[in-house]
Amino acid sequence: MTSHSRFVSSAHTQRPALTASTLGLATLGLALGCVTGAAPALAQTAAATGSATQLPAISVEGAKTNDSYKVEKSASVKRTETILDTPQSITVVPEKVIQEQAATTLRDVLRNVPGITFGAGEGGGGQGEQLRIRGFAANTDLYVDGIRDPNPANNRDPFNLEQVEVVKGASSAYSGAGATGGTVNMVSKAPKMQAFTAGSLSIGTDSLKRVTADVNRPLDNVGIDGTAVRLNVMAHTAGVSGRDEVENERWGVAPSIAFGLGTPTRVTLSALYTKDNNVPDYGLPVLNGVIPPVSRSNWYGIKGLNQEKQEYSAVTFQIEHDAADWVTVRNQTRYSESTRFNIVTIPRFPTGTVAFTPSTTVTRGQSGRDTKDTNVVTQTDATLKFKTGALDHSLVTGFDLSHEKYTQRGLTFSGTAAAANLFSPNLNVAGPGWTYNAAATENTGRNFGLYAIDTIKIGPQWEVVGGLRYDNFKADTNTGTATYSLSDSMLSWQGAVVYKPVKTVSVYASASTSFNPSVEAAQSSLSATNVSLKPQENLSYEVGAKWDVIPEKLQLTAAVFRTEKTNVRETDAAGTTVILDGERRVQGIELGVTGNITDKWQVIGGYSYQESEITKAVRYVGNEMANTPKHSASLWSTYKLPHDVTVGAGVQYVGERQLNDANAGKLDAYTVVDAMVSYQVTDAIGVQLNAQNLFDEEYFDRAHGGGAHVIPGLGRTVILSTNFRF
Template sequence: MRARLSPTGHNDRVRVSAGHSALRFAIASHSHLAYRSGNAVGTQSTMSLRQTMTRIEPSLGFASLGLLAASVPSAAQTPPAADLALPELNVATEAPSSYRAGANQPVVRLPTTVADAPQTISVVPRALIDERAGTTLREALRNVTGISFAAGEGGASGDNLTLRGFSARGDFFIEGLRDVGQYTRDPFYLDSVEVLKGPSSIQFGRGSTGGVINQTLRLPQARNFGELSLQGYSPAGVRATSDVNLYAGTVGVRLNTMAMTQQIAGRDHVENSRYGIAPSVTFGLGTNTQFTVHYLHQYENNIPDYGLPWLFGRPAAVRRGNYYGTAGVDHERLTTDVLTARLSHRFSDEVTIRNTFRFSNYDRDLDATAPRFNTTPTRLAQIPTTTVLREAQFRDATDTGYNNLSELVLNFRTGALQHSAIIGAEFGREMNHTTRYFGPRPNANLFFP
């Protein structure tokens, strides 16, 4: 009888065959162990070895599992490898904040970045708007200091606010061009909102005494992605938005949509609803010449609310939900259409030229009821019999604008000095047509309108 070591695999398994003549067996580390008798086929058993074996001594006698088990402990074992101590590696960096604008973000109509601009600039990024679940520009600007919000004074609709104490109703911009419409600006198509504080008429023209509010658009990117958001409100309200971007070659297409309806808490018969769509396409992504077209269409159908009548220097002491309008008649319908086209060409790192054209049209149809007192009661005893005069207010207004902005951006060096300059020319025409008239409506009881 003889023993032989022959590696046959890597499964640490033992195969045992019993025959009728001389025995031959072999064992290997991480291999198969088999002993057999010639070509005879006998009974076969299987077991596992958990120790590594490199050498086995031959044994005489009839093969059995007991013989094998007695031979295993005598096998030599490979000593384990010594532990290798690796040097300690420390990696430290500052995590970027999604609530702060990048230091290299350019400023509209200025040849500098937000970090280097000689002006106080507050940037509200999209991440902050989304996490606050903001549904209007007013909500997005609540984090900005120096801004106060007003209601519908003067018959104005939409966003009405003051910036550093000055009215900013005419100081809204989209990508550097004026946005003069009276409508509720929804951020579903915005990437960020920039608030430039302080007089800015040198860059933006008339007004701009307290500053300007510039809205940056969500434009196509060189990647494919899609987002869908669904929100619910109390009292009854729901909102859905989507953001889809497709990219192929040097062409990118992006589509933003929004639809929502919501009742006003604590007010009877008052609700707001709107929907919007904002498609855009860019040709030449990643090249020196790019052409982008962006279109915004938004429609609102609201029930206007002029609140409670004023009595004895304060709102009348009646139920907060009292609605003094004319149910089924009062309405406010706003239609907004804004088309923006931009062509830019980069000649070199030093010279870039771009031209932006804007067409905008805002239509407003208002039929509202304002509660008034025909005669103010002088004694508390007169209040239960006091009637509220319902004054109908009608406004039909249309604002149309054409704007074109051409800019030349220069970056050059003279000796040790690095210069950045922007040269621009803007041409625009804005037209407004408003019709206002008033009319009587049936009076209402102060407590039970």
Template sequence: MAYIRARKHALPLRRNNASALVAFAALVIPAAAVHAQQAEVPATGSPVLPEIKAKAASENVAKPEQVASPKYTAPLLDTPQTITVLPSKVLEQQNRVSLVEALSTVPGITFGAGEGGGGYGDSINFRGYSANNNITLDGMRDSAQYNRSDAFNLEQIEVTNGANSVYGGAGNVSGGINLVSKSPKAENFGRVGLGLGTDSYRRTTADVNRLLGDTTALRLNVMAHGNDVPGRDVEEYKRWGIAPSITFGLNTPTQLTLSYLHQRDENVPQYGVPYYRNAFNNGLIPGAKSSNYYGYRDVDTQEIDVDMFTVVFDHRFSDRFRVRNQTRAQRIDQFLVVNPPQGSYCLASGTLASDGTPCATPGVYTPSGPRGSTRDSSNEYLANQTDFTTEFKTGGIEHTLVTGFSLSHERYRLVNGNSLRNPGGALPNPVLPPMDIANPERLRRPRQLRRDRPHARRTRQRGGLPVRQPEVQRAMGAQRRRPL
């Protein structure tokens, strides 16, 4: 039987292969000699161009050299601390439109979701510690608890890891977050951004900077945004904002910048869907869908108004001494109404989803418990901060000394309650009509509950159950008019 026998040594070169190699070498050697002879002869008659050297500093907009906070005086390379800077160019390229979306790319930061029932603003955890009070805006503490839902007026975001109380104040155990606002520049430019997407996503932004003279510049940022939520029938987010600013004395020793920001958010929040983990159910109850809305769409709302006026005065007495004074007046109003999907769910099998006991209305959800949980808050903040920067020498050692002080007054008011009740708690309470578990838009009550009254609000939004009872509307109106 024939088989292949392994050989440890290479086969001898055949005679015809050796002849081919000799012929190839004979052709290559003369060609190489001719090329060498041609290379030795210098070219004559060719024009010799003068040598040109170009030098320029490369600008990397995605890698800033220094933070904008006046309390840091050295470049990032010479600062012995881990600092992550997210410039506006990176935020635009990655389409990070909110603070939470931007910070989600920074290691060590996590976010709370749902704790406290919503309405408490951004819940940011930095290295295991809450960082809600570790946020500064242009180096000044931004202590209000609200949703920073849009970054249209931010030049960059600076995240400092580790203990940061020297720069950010008491309580900065895990780190600090500094937001840098856009300010006028010494150039003319204009940028417009348009965005369209699925689930009714639409976004428009504009950033225009104009020189009004040699030392004066005006900058205007505007934004309009709206989107639904994938997989949800009713939940939606809408907002708009405007931020004008003007600088006098641009590129001179004395500068004065005036800026204003207004942003309005109008959202329809989603509180959740019926979900039970017990001996009778293992998650979303039968018949319900994660896209359903079990609240009251013309009552549930989240409204946020942000108004902020800032004055920055900067003066350089010399190359080694500078003073910067910043004054800010800020007011943030938040109003939230949500209806948790609490009550009794009678499944199609005729049993309650909570404990499996028999029920008389299969396929019906009867709301009970919290009725229009409401949070109405207002935060007023007035602050002044002064920073002195001095450079001096002792022998051959350079020093930079930063000192300063700040004064602030903050007023916070909060009203909690239930909107879907009569003013003053008078009985009987408004009756909340039941909903169909599979389709919350469908009523299982007499039709008179859907009648429109002259002073009841109407809506054409789809999904959810409209509440048009005048008692409910009056109760919500009385709750909102209650003085803070």
């Protein structure tokens, strides 16, 4: 068990007084200094030794980048075909869109994907990002380069991402446990055989200051063929428009090196470290499904007490070998560690409150925890391309092993903080003291997965996909006073048929399953109420079509889907025992567009219609599922004008949705409009102006899982950036 001293050292009174703006900028300066200083140092060495070392050439022209929104193929090796021929809804948000929108969090990026909604962190779920895909919780369905990422962090920064892929529908055959409504895979930047230095400097409203740098160097010119290094760094500090006191401050660094690029054996070693120091936001309290008529800027926390400190580090080793022209074997192994210390104030209405008056008060409950999560995972897979008679096979088979350990110690608070006035909360009240709980809770999770996915092409027009995966999941919880153990095994499958009437069109039908154990990740604890429960089971159907209207440039997609969850966990009629008795269903339609309409006009967007229903339950039968709007849509488009000017605009619409499964209240529909204009000053330097929520729409985009509080969406934010790439 983790010792008490580990937790004391992570408390806010013991941490070094380093900030994102100081340490992050220092790291950036050091990184750039190392890169730019390397050439003079090599030159001096060459002069001293008389060697004829050839220094890397640095061009003063702008380095070339992929200028299209359309991504032809998923980064996942398990999906061997192009996105056009993959029988599943896939949306890829490329780095170009992330930069044009001045996105600074994963939530910003995912707003390009209709059918995804967000919850308030830790509201009715685990720590970190709370999101739903097609109506079902997906907070444990976040992946980095195909490996599940258990990091319980908020405000994940995209500075080291090449693209973000969202795959819709149940898919445990590909991903293992979870993946009910879909998965999110964050694809990291990797070394390339091209020399470039890129980055941005940004300032904005609400004291926003941000700097990023991306430096890539092949080492061929210094005698190391097929080798390249890359370094990404970021520092960010900002308030939140429309919210009092809320602040986000972070910095990160991501070095990587690759060997054997362009050869049959390729090895990549990469690392990522991020550190956050935030003031968290629990938004506005809700009374019986009604949001009070107060300023959206009201914050009911305690200044100087509320805090969120996060650290994340990961090291990944990847080796890929072409054993023959038809066989490629790959292994990825990652060790990651994340710590999180937070103290939040939870705003609630006192018992007996029935109306909002000038004297209405809000209680200030305190919650805090100190956690550490370590995860070791290794994945080995083989991709085989071969023929059996007239059939062409693309078979991916492999296994993965993971071990996760999560340790949590809660905080005990002494005394009660003064209540706040609903309309004008005083932030400068005295906060209660706190100590660590006597015992820590330790959870461990171990998983073994074995899978095979075969794509069979029958002539030029037909394709059949079949996948099977076996998972054995074991979990243990030690609370200090009791221990619990659980073991589950599940077989998941996926099957699909694709028909191509012409080369640029695919029509498909697919079915797939997934499962959710009682503790899907080690952040969840076993207890007497859930230790004997079987997994929840999911079945998804999808029929769709994809059309490359302009080959390699513009793609249209359409799909009809239905996902059913059975064995849903809920409390019995007496309210004392957790049982497997519920069933839920989401069905609907999705439309999408991605790519270039013309050489100057680009677009990415989509529309989602979701009809949700609790079809069987002890209570709430016939109700809509929480936080699942029937209608949602997003669209982002840019157009290149003469004289190196580009203009862009985007719109996001989210229809009204239920606050909770009880359907006790609704969040109103909202429409947010963004705009961008950029000017390329030289080939290497450009300036960009973004206005997010241009018309300052007042809306709520995150809700507590039980509907007890809601968090306002971002107010109008203006960002001015200088982007460089040479």
